[in-house]
Amino acid sequence: MASDLQDVRMSDGCNIKAKILGHGPDKPLLLTVHGAPGLSTHRETEAWCGPFADIFRVLVFDLRGCGESDKQRPYTHARWIQDVDELRQWAKADKFVMIGGSNGGFLTLDYALAYQQHLYGIIVSDTAAQQGHWGLMNMLKTALTNNRIKPDPDQVLRMFSGRCIDQMDLLTGFGSIAALYESPPEVKEHAEVDVGSVLSGATVPFYEAANAAMGDCLSRYDVRDRLKEIKVPAFVGVGRYDWVTPVSCGEELEAGLPTSKLVIYERSGHFPGLEEKTKFQKDVREFVKTMDVPGLKWVKA
Template identity: 25%
Template structure:
């Protein structure tokens, strides 16, 4: 199994350019670096879109594709307002602090950057009693968040052509597994558009899990992915 820190993130240098195509090319460079002719790709959230993009660009190098807690190929407007409402409900009493930190933007300390990330990531867990604990673990060790990278790639994804992406997905012959957490605050109907168009797809929804289903239902996640890859 191989895992890498994407360009501008984690232990990688904060150096662009940042784009979807550049990220796909970086992923293919990792594959070629390890001398792998074909790989089974697993991507989570934005990583699911990245893995899909790589499979569309290099279908011959992908044997299986696992898309975890991603979104679909329809416009964000079809699901994002409901996600935003759910986000603020999940924040609850932490919303005021989140808004205070968010408003300071470039005037935050490193510790405050981490606090903002922990608050934001905590909403992704269905178990509210352990949400902060899980988010703290995600932020340890702390490498920071690359706001420029997030904003640039996010804007590009929002401007993409859903029609063209739908046509390319309909022609993809790579077997695909979609894994959802039933209680992900991103409406799961957001990925319905992708499921409908892929010709070789199966889908597993894990009850009681949020946006990071391997954390809240590790056995269910392991079973679904393991059976698919086998």
């Protein structure tokens, strides 16, 4: 099956695969950033951000080292957010709204700190102002002690420390803990979208990018002291049962961002945009109404 993504050539020659949903000459741009470099692809963000194409031009893409994009280094936050800004230019948008979940939220916050002049506002879901060694160790502890799963401890340790040995090591390691990204079984029955089915369709393993993201980038990521510099409106969503970036991470973001709104999704894990899709869509649309974004007079309630 032929891909519907386009090649967008970056300034260093790397080809990024991208597409825009909801074309329209007067629509503002919503640029989405998927999570989990080396695992996730644009299919993840298309699943939970695609519905906004009625009011935005929604740009989805594969980060370098992910999906169908070139596997060209470097795999760093600085290069990934530079790619975002070059995609903004490709989409011919001086200003836009940026949305990212999980690791995509880390990159959204980093982008806001580097290129705030190009933002109307940001939307982050299940993300944090820092991850670092302590955050990664807490994730590892949860993965190894949760009775919902029975992973190989050595394999999970390799994944969280950025030491996967090949594609299969990464894929099977992630597969062994994937159930934790959903709400627990007694809550999951109410989910509007099955997270597992979306993740399986959006997972394209590339262990070198995953190793860089987990082993280097996240251990250095900490923007807590700089949140006050982000002056644009910020929407922060978090699932009540999120084990990766729990509710406390969302509360820390709300406290640190000058103009922010926190929404806790009581029946969701790490993907409220899927598990509580209707509420998430409504909440984000209501929040977008508070931004000064030209062309959004037709926003739905």
